[in-house]
Amino acid sequence: MSQEHSRVKPNAHPEAEVREGEHSTIPHPPPEDRHEKLRYKPTPDTGWTAPIPSRQGGDTEHDFLTKPPYSWTSDKFVPKYFSECWCGNVAFEFHGDPVDAKHCHCRQCQHLHGAPFQWAVIFPKTSVRMIKNEDNSLHFFSTTKRSDEHHVPCKVSCDQCRSPIFDEGRNTVLAYPSSFKFEDGKVPKDFHPTAHIFYKER
Incomplete structure (x- = not known):
């Protein structure tokens, strides 16, 4: 079993077969810097200049x-x-x-x-x-x-x-x-x- 599959296996059912496929390229857990990059990902400029609606909730x-x-x-x-x-x-x-x-x-x-x-x-x-x-x-x-x-x-x-x-x-x-x-x-x-x-x- 590959190193990537050994990371996936504990989260799967113990008897489940682990197979590679076209949608299995994203590593789990994600790379360590993944969430660090997301934290600073800029919000796209879609033309809205006012405060975000309902930002205070309620x-x-x-x-x-x-x-x-x-x-x-x-x-x-x-x-x-x-x-x-x-x-x-x-x-x-x-x-x-x-x-x-x-x-x-x-x-x-x-x-x-x-x-x-x-x-x-x-x-x-x-x-x-x-x-x-x-x-x-x-x-x-x-x-x-x-x-x-x-x-x-x-x-x-x-x-x-x-x-x-x-x-x-x-x-x-x-x-x-x-x-x-x-x-x-x-x-x-x-x-x-x-x-x-x-x-x-x-």
Whole structure:
């Protein structure tokens, strides 16, 4: 077994077969300098010059729908990725590449997603904008207040098909790659997770 596989094996099921493939090139754990580089990664200039919306959290930003990551415009915003809910009523576009990607194994993610873990890519909030909200299908859920309202941080989904789209935080958006539409059908390297968090709760 190679040195790289010996690092991967302890996190896998003891009897699981470890195989190489085209998506096994990112080392786990990530390189030691990976998170150091991310800490100083500059936020792309997408034309937003005002303070980051809802940065203080809560529900004080009453006109949030006209600001990032919702309906706003800028000539500097260059769409690179596109995501939408299952029924297509709600859609977003993303500028540039994600800052990072992770798998979260916390109990809350398991419960809310009905899945063993949450896979998310992190974008600056000003690198995201909504391009479709048919039949006013945009839906919010505050995990703090346990109510369907825009109270940051909150979960964003479609009210029609219930597809989860992303988590809105104070500075960033944690988008779900499963809702993205990639041109060649392959997940880009920048969407590959570099870390597992809350792994003890898996």
